[in-house]
Amino acid sequence: MIEKDKVVLFHYVLKNEQGDVIEDSRTGEPLAYMHGHGGIIPGLEKELEGKDQGDHVDVTLAAQDAYGERQEGMLQRVSAKYLKHAGKKLRPGMQVAVSTDKGNRMVTVVKVGLKTVDIDGNHPLAGLTLSFSVDIVEVRDATDEEKDHGHVHGPGGHKH
Ligand code: ZN
Numbered sequence: 001m002i003e004k005d006k007v008v009l010f011h012y013v014l015k016n017e018q019g020d021v022i023e024d025s026r027t028g029e030p031l032a033y034m035h036g037h038g039g040i041i042p043g044l045e046k047e048l049e050g051k052d053q054g055d056h057v058d059v060t061l062a063a064q065d066a067y068g069e070r071q072e073g074m075l076q077r078v079s080a081k082y083l084k085h086a087g088k089k090l091r092p093g094m095q096v097a098v099s100t101d102k103g104n105r106m107v108t109v110v111k112v113g114l115k116t117v118d119i120d121g122n123h124p125l126a127g128l129t130l131s132f133s134v135d136i137v138e139v140r141d142a143t144d145e146e147k148d149h150g151h152v153h154g155p156g157g158h159k160h
Helices: 042-048 144-149
Strands: 006-016 021-024 031-034 056-061 075-079 095-100 103-112 116-120 130-141
Touching (some): 042 130
Antiparallel strands (some): 095 103
């Protein structure tokens, strides 16, 4: 049963309010997280509490229980040199990493100028009501090392 410190592996299909599929984990490995450590969005973690291997869970989450509301103050104009886009031409809507003094952060390109780029630091899924269709693949005890680190090792988790 899913409770604090259990390692959970699950597949999910994520849809927006219109029913469009945004992400489908079945194209790869299931997602792995350690329950009770904020490793997945809060509304989903709460919904998975007490469920078990083999269970199917459908849940619709308002923005505040998923990736939060959009914040207007997250729009910024930066020099293009701070953006990491591996030589690809910058286009509106593209997700790129920007280097900040706190490390890399993912942002969305809003507008591309000659030397500057307008970026939006909101999570791309912020402000959206999201539906998750979850299949719980595996529930197991965390190892002592995983508990120490507060995250999962092995398939779907940290590799280090
Ligand atoms: Zn670790």
